[in-house]
Amino acid sequence: MSFIWGSMRATASPETATPGALATFLGRCADMGCSQIDLADIYGNGHSEALVGEALSSSAELRDRFSLIAKSAVVFASEGNGATAHHYRNDAQHLEDSLSTSLRRLRTEAVDIFLVHRPDYLLNFDELATALERMVQSGKVRQVGVSNFPCERLKTLGSHLSLPIAHHQLEFSVLETSCLDNGLLDDAQSAKRAVSAWSPLGGGRFFDPGFAPADRVRTVLEQIADDGSEDGIAGAALAWVGHHPSAPVPILGGTQIERMERQVAKMTATRFDNESWYAVLEASRNQPVP
Numbered sequence: 338m339s340f341i342w343g344s345m346r347a348t349a350s351p352e353t354a355t356p357g358a359l360a361t362f363l364g365r366c367a368d369m370g371c372s373q374i375d376l377a378d379i380y381g382n383g384h385s386e387a388l389v390g391e392a393l394s395s396s397a398e399l400r401d402r403f404s405l406i407a408k409s410a411v412v413f414a415s416e417g418n419g420a421t422a423h424h425y426r427n428d429a430q431h432l433e434d435s436l437s438t439s440l441r442r443l444r445t446e447a448v449d450i451f452l453v454h455r456p457d458y459l460l461n462f463d464e465l466a467t468a469l470e471r472m473v474q475s476g477k478v479r480q481v482g483v484s485n486f487p488c489e490r491l492k493t494l495g496s497h498l499s500l501p502i503a504h505h506q507l508e509f510s511v512l513e514t515s516c517l518d519n520g521l522l523d524d525a526q527s528a529k530r531a532v533s534a535w536s537p538l539g540g541g542r543f544f545d546p547g548f549a550p551a552d553r554v555r556t557v558l559e560q561i562a563d564d565g566s567e568d569g570i571a572g573a574a575l576a577w578v579g580h581h582p583s584a585p586v587p588i589l590g591g592t593q594i595e596r597m598e599r600q601v602a603k604m605t606a607t608r609f610d611n612e613s614w615y616a617v618l619e620a621s622r623n624q625p626v627p
């Protein structure tokens with residue numbers, strides 16, 4: 338079981354906030370078997386993409402170890418972009434302009450995967466499908482996918498697209514389990530769509546003392562983990578995500594490499610059987626399965 342590294346918090350930590358430090362950090366991620374970096378135009382207000390671009394351009398060998406996942410669609414209200422309300426844009430102009438900016442910041446001709454970050458309530462499916470097809474035809478994108486799409490909208494987009502929707506990025510963790518019931522993981526299996534799980538440690542809430550859902554889950558995981566240390570329990574929480582047959586890959590957002598190395602080693606060492614996987618689910622939901 339491997340992981341994707343997520344760059345959302347890259348600008349906030351000394352281990353990742355300068356190109357030199359980030360290059361070292363990414364080299365150690367690659368040594369752990371990570372070969373994909375998750376990005377978005379909004380992370381660090383564009384600075385995360387620029388940081389990753391500069392870090393990877395320092396070494397052709399490092400660059401070759403990674404494929405890149407780009408995302409666009411979310412627009413925050415800010416004076417910098419003139420937007421007065423937080424909103425989503427799936428129109429061709431926005432996505433194509435944003436992709437060009439991302440490629441420039443990332444110092445690359447193409448990204449491996451482009452994801453529509455969130456579904457726009459006002460999206461025109463024909464227009465979105467045509468924009469995604471054009472990205473691939475132009476050679477700027479190798480595969481397309483989505484993030485946070487509900488099942489029905491995913492299917493509707495698929496019916497308009499002449500390309501496969503190769504990837505779905507969704508929230509999944511011991512603290513957020515709705516994709517087990519809303520059909521998205523079943524859909525991924527039947528469409529042979531890759532799944533990645535964002536905030537697999539609840540964005541850090543898993544470690545919040547006194548946060549009741551985390552406390553309940555941690556008590557169960559302590560019995561299953563490779564060892565009962567903080568990193569052992571975190572590794573088990575990540576392994577729980579990967580136990581699903583749709584093979585979700587966790588997107589780790591950590592920025593402390595030594596801690597991540599310990600967590601990933603424990604993730605790899607932890608094995609679930611289906612019964613213990615259910616025990617974690619019941620603890621998360623605080624109710625027995627019917």
Ligand SMILES: NC(=O)c1ccc[n+]([C@@H]2O[C@H](COP(=O)([O-])OP(=O)(O)OC[C@H]3O[C@@H](n4cnc5c(N)ncnc54)[C@H](OP(=O)(O)O)[C@@H]3O)[C@@H](O)[C@H]2O)c1
Pocket residue numbers: 342343344345346350375376454484485506507534535536537538539540541542544567571588589590591592593596
């Ligand atoms: N598609 C979407 O809508 C969407 C939404 C959110 C995120 N994402 C992607 O998913 C990635 C991961 O999200 P995330 O950062 O929320 O994931 P996460 O891996 O669940 O959380 C990372 C956070 O947990 C903290 N942490 C890890 N171990 C800890 C410990 N033992 N004690 C205390 N804190 C600990 C990290 O701190 P340190 O920084 O100190 O290591 C970091 O702040 C993002 O980078 C982004 O690429 C996508």
